[in-house]
Amino acid sequence: MTGAANPEMPALRVDGLEAYYGPAQALFGVDLEVPEGSVTVLLGRNGAGKSTTMKAIMGLLKLGRGTVTVAGQEVTGWPAYRVNRAGVGYVPEERRVFAGLSVMENLLVGTRDADTSSRECWTHERVFDLFPPLAALRDRLAGQLSGGEQQMLTIARTLMGNPGIILLDEPSEGLAPVVVQQIATFVNILSAQNLTVLLSEQNVRFATHVADRAAVIERGRILVAGSMAEIAQDTQLRDAYLTP
Numbered sequence: 001m002t003g004a005a006n007p008e009m010p011a012l013r014v015d016g017l018e019a020y021y022g023p024a025q026a027l028f029g030v031d032l033e034v035p036e037g038s039v040t041v042l043l044g045r046n047g048a049g050k051s052t053t054m055k056a057i058m059g060l061l062k063l064g065r066g067t068v069t070v071a072g073q074e075v076t077g078w079p080a081y082r083v084n085r086a087g088v089g090y091v092p093e094e095r096r097v098f099a100g101l102s103v104m105e106n107l108l109v110g111t112r113d114a115d116t117s118s119r120e121c122w123t124h125e126r127v128f129d130l131f132p133p134l135a136a137l138r139d140r141l142a143g144q145l146s147g148g149e150q151q152m153l154t155i156a157r158t159l160m161g162n163p164g165i166i167l168l169d170e171p172s173e174g175l176a177p178v179v180v181q182q183i184a185t186f187v188n189i190l191s192a193q194n195l196t197v198l199l200s201e202q203n204v205r206f207a208t209h210v211a212d213r214a215a216v217i218e219r220g221r222i223l224v225a226g227s228m229a230e231i232a233q234d235t236q237l238r239d240a241y242l243t244p
């Protein structure tokens with residue numbers, strides 16, 4: 001993130017954001033606050049607008065009204081590469097590894113110097129220290145990794161760009177339960193490194209293992225936001241809008 005962290009200022013703030021796929025409106029005034037250092041989850045069912053919110057933040061969709069602010073700097077409508085340079089790392093739902101490159105080469109491709117001196121930069125050594133399963137695979141071609149390993153590599157490569165906040169779009173999607181558990185551990189490690197995380201998720205159980213804040217989205221609008229514990233305990237909300 002650019003500039004020194006200010007605890008008063010959310011790492012990411014979205015106010016009244018509207019977004020469109022061509023003429024079709026998909027977000028209808030999304031409000032979202034991601035506190036610095038938090039793991040915040042955007043919860044919602046299929047088609048609720050989770051991926052759309054992330055794409056809109058990243059400048060990948062046509063926007064209507066509303067604003068996106070990163071560490072106090074308004075980035076609304078900036079192209080994705082500039083939002084990324086402002087400190088936002090993005091891991092889309094479909095994992096993207098360079099299949100013909102090794103794990104190590106994938107990490108090196110993702111390297112970008114941080115714009116701030118206030119955080120320790122990510123290096124491949126630091127990534128391998130924190131995520132030993134990737135270290136063991138360092139010379140393997142990325143295309144030969146399992147789905148879970150590719151997901152870890154995609155997240156690790158995004159870290160190499162030294163983001164202040166990382167957006168993870170449904171990181172557990174389509175993975176076996178044991179791998180989902182590894183991804184949860186991975187997210188907890190990121191959080192322990194003082195990274196701010198916004199992740200999207202359908203599954204409340206997974207979310208409770210990683211998140212401290214939650215916002216529920218439905219039909220392109222935020223219904224409610226609060227602590228993860230409060231939202232997880234709201235059985236009416238769970239029954240109506242979420243996957244337990």
Ligand code: ATP
Nearest residue numbers: 021024026044045046047048049050051052053093
């Ligand atoms: P999922 O778990 O399915 O990814 P989601 O909460 O991420 O769910 P989105 O993909 O953000 O949902 O979809 C929100 C709305 O936008 C849905 O009504 C969907 O049909 C619509 N939408 C998504 N992608 C497109 C697209 N490329 N063109 C038109 N409409 C789209």
